Amino acid sequence: MAAENPAAEQNTEATDNPSSSDAPDRAHMPAWLPRAMMLALALLGLFELANWAAHQLIGIAVMMTVAFFVSLAMEPAVDGMAARGINRGLATAVVFIVVFACTAGFLATLGVLMVETVANVVSELPRLIDELVNWINSTFHQKFTLDQLRDRLFKDSDIISSYAARAANNVWGLSSTVLGGLAKFVTIALFSVYMTADGPKLRRALCTLLPPAKQGAVLHAWDLAIDKTGGYLYSRALLAVISAVAHWAFLAVLGLPNALALGIWFGVVASFVPTIGTYIAGTLPILVALTIRPIDAVWIVIFVVVYQWIQDYVLQPRITAKTVDVNPAVALLSVIVGGALLGAVGALLAIPATATLQAFLGEYVKRYDVAEDPRIERSDRTRKQRKADRG
Numbered sequence: 001m002a003a004e005n006p007a008a009e010q011n012t013e014a015t016d017n018p019s020s021s022d023a024p025d026r027a028h029m030p031a032w033l034p035r036a037m038m039l040a041l042a043l044l045g046l047f048e049l050a051n052w053a054a055h056q057l058i059g060i061a062v063m064m065t066v067a068f069f070v071s072l073a074m075e076p077a078v079d080g081m082a083a084r085g086i087n088r089g090l091a092t093a094v095v096f097i098v099v100f101a102c103t104a105g106f107l108a109t110l111g112v113l114m115v116e117t118v119a120n121v122v123s124e125l126p127r128l129i130d131e132l133v134n135w136i137n138s139t140f141h142q143k144f145t146l147d148q149l150r151d152r153l154f155k156d157s158d159i160i161s162s163y164a165a166r167a168a169n170n171v172w173g174l175s176s177t178v179l180g181g182l183a184k185f186v187t188i189a190l191f192s193v194y195m196t197a198d199g200p201k202l203r204r205a206l207c208t209l210l211p212p213a214k215q216g217a218v219l220h221a222w223d224l225a226i227d228k229t230g231g232y233l234y235s236r237a238l239l240a241v242i243s244a245v246a247h248w249a250f251l252a253v254l255g256l257p258n259a260l261a262l263g264i265w266f267g268v269v270a271s272f273v274p275t276i277g278t279y280i281a282g283t284l285p286i287l288v289a290l291t292i293r294p295i296d297a298v299w300i301v302i303f304v305v306v307y308q309w310i311q312d313y314v315l316q317p318r319i320t321a322k323t324v325d326v327n328p329a330v331a332l333l334s335v336i337v338g339g340a341l342l343g344a345v346g347a348l349l350a351i352p353a354t355a356t357l358q359a360f361l362g363e364y365v366k367r368y369d370v371a372e373d374p375r376i377e378r379s380d381r382t383r384k385q386r387k388a389d390r391g
Helices: 006-014 022-028 032-081 088-140 146-154 157-169 170-197 199-207 212-254 259-272 279-291 294-320 329-340 344-364 380-391
Strands: none
Touching: 032 170, 032 199, 032 212, 032 279, 032 344, 032 380, 088 170, 088 259, 088 279, 157 259, 170 199, 199 212, 199 344, 212 259, 212 279, 212 294, 279 294
8 A cells, every 4th residue: 555645635635625725815705896886876876866956946947047038038128228327226127117017917907808708708608509509400400409408418417516526626726826826926026137137247257257268158148148038029029019909909890898908918919929829819809709799700710810911921020030030930849849848938938049049050150152053942943944845
């Protein structure tokens, strides 16, 4: 038997059982992994905190944006008064008092119109329904009666009761919405006054944060925003005055009550509500006409369509040529995008914001001359081709 070799046995055991020499390096996690996990958790927490803060502050950001655009629209009038030696704070107060008075007058007019219109509709509703039923019977050779319509309308009394109960339960929610809207309006008004009165200080404070090479570009962009936003407001106001006078005269000729108030309603809504303002404004005069002489509603529709055509193709190009000139398709797209982002506020601010961006790009985006080419004016090419075919 060969002699035993203890050293060889120890080497064999070490080879078969790799225990304490190099195993710990493979068994323990890398030293960087805990730090990476802690960093990932910290970044995730910061992201969640920023996301929560953004959701909490989005309402304030929207109000500040609206206040900023309102101050831009008010600055031309305030600057004009300040240039005549009037104190800027006093000029700001005068401008905003006039704007608030006009807004309050419009809302008061709207309230009177709504109350009187609803009262007239309620008082004239039986006669209108009777005339409608008679017209349906004579036109479609039917024999409907008011009793049959009443039975069909009120046979599901449980549904009507549930609607009434639901409306009663929503009174508190409606009150909260009104109060919240009033608080937002006051907040926007206050910040608009501050931004307008301290406009020069605000621009100077912003410029102190920028190098001198960037200050001129920022101030130029600010001036463009003031010109385009103020131009949009004043052009809309002028169109509203013309529209109010025209519709007031036409409704007075028809003999409708509150013709002046209806004209103001139409002028303001049709001029300041983008895209669909004309259709919204026309509903109230038409409803008033239906309660008095239904044939007048037809004349109102015709006049509204004709006047809208005149405004779009005669008045608006001349008025907006020196203030805000935005392609109708671009304006419609901007209103849709603004409404999708910020709702009604975004739709109202979309056109002046688009006009400002368009003017800014028009000055800084390089453009090239286009050579005369028949492929551009396709109508000319088609006309020449027809002449050649005839010849």
